[in-house]
Amino acid sequence: MRAPQFWRTDGVASRLLSPFGFLYGALARGRLARETPRAALPTIVIGGLTAGGDGKTPLVIALAQMLAAQGERPALLTRGYGKRGGRCEPFAVSSGDVAAEVGDEAVLLSRHALAIVGADRAASAALARELDATLLILDDGFHSRRLSPDLSLLAIDSDYGAGNGCCLPAGPLRAPLDAQIAAADALILIGAGATGRMLAASCAKPVFQARIVPEPQSAKALAGSRIIGFAGIGRTEKFFKSLAETGAEVAATRAFPDHHRYGECDLTELTALARWHDATLVTTEKDAVRLPPAFPAETMPISLTFAEPEALTAMLDAALSRARLSRAS
Structure with a gap:
């Protein structure tokens, strides 16, 4: 879908759709608060504040590269949005797979790390462990809350921010803003726009600045x-x-x-x-x-770069250490 222009402003269309946005937001808030099972492997969950375009996929790839450089073997879990066919899930994406069969994001992710497609995140996590992954990164697993995260990161487009601040379909938010911020351990602010900077400054959460750069x-x-x-x-x-x-x-x-x-x-x-x-x-x-x-x-091609990669690396190391210690006890 293409985001409508009224998602940026508090206009007539947004107000007419506000009852539906309120209902969607209430359901999404409930999903964010529910108890979920914990995977055997440390789990990093990525989300985007709005319905597409926040930079989740570049963020997942950048994190996978950072962690691989530290000797980790990350598995990138995705639902395979847009895929066709009846392949038995979950499955690992191979070099011969095409977007029509596994999804465009799955093909892109598989170029950087082990990518596993499956709607059942617990089953995907089990397959990742069988394939010798050392940790999980859930592409867009923030809002579905199928697995309990050891670290939750929320990507925010600094130019777009929260749009008009309403939930789908009245606005672009995938859950109420306060609920999303509360569920995040840290915010990844992508770009230098004032809208996102103001939003991040109002939140009592760690903020990591990043930007998209062409290869x-x-x-x-x-x-x-x-x-x-x-x-x-x-x-x-x-x-x-x-x-x-x-x-x-x-x-x-x-x-x-x-x-x-x-x-x-x-x-x-x-x-x-x-x-x-x-x-x-x-x-x-x-x-x-x-x-x-x-x-x-x-x-x-583009990539995501961080203003302070050392600080982000330190947070990842601490989160993984806590996750492994809790599983060993």
């Missing part, structure tokens, strides 16, 4: 070239802004809904647009895995 070699290759950016992610405007910051001439952009399945009409339209502008098509890694291998589009 240097890819960004350098785009500089000075004429391009057309297209994407089907939570907030396409962030990707288009990153493209402009590479120094490329962005002749046009095309936004699709999050997790969009590109059909022949879409591909024909994009190809015609590129010819019309005499430009190169450029998209995200997440979109690239949903495209036919032969489709002529360049990819601009």
Whole structure:
């Protein structure tokens, strides 16, 4: 889906939908408060404050890389949103799997660590242990609360913040703001926007500043070239802004809904647009895995970097130590 513009403001549409938002929020608050089983492995749970675009996937990948550098073997647990087919869950994603079968995020995650797809998080956790993982990172497991977290991190887009502050469908929040903040051990503030900074400053929680950066070699290759950016992610405007910051001439952009399945009409339209502008098509890694291998589009990879990685590493180490000590006792 594409986030409606009224999610940013307290307008008529939001007010008309507010009863439904109140009901959704009450149910979501209950899920956040419920007791859940604990996995045999230390469990880090990631959430996004709103319904898509906060930066959960880059955060999961960045954490997996940090922990792998410390000798850990993280398993990344995901539901495989958008997958088709009847494969028996849970299963580990392999190099030959495609987005249509396992989900685009699952393919992307599997390039960085062991990725396991399954709606039953307890079963996925058990499989991770069988495959010699040393810890779990749950991609978007914050709100479902299927496993008890040893550490809960909440990603916040600093430009978007909490939107209009209402729960779905009246606004973008996946649970009431106070309930989400209370359930988080720390906030990961992504970007330098004032909206997110003000929100984080009002919360009595540790805050870690991060930012999305293009992969240097890819960004350098785009500089000075004429391009057309297209994407089907939570907030396409962030990707288009990153493209402009590479120094490329962005002749046009095309936004699709999050997790969009590109059909022949879409591909024909994009190809015609590129010819019309005499430009190169450029998209995200997440979109690239949903495209036919032969489709002529360049990819601009991005990564998440932390302002104070040592402080975050110290928090991760402390949380993992507590988790292992509690399981040993």
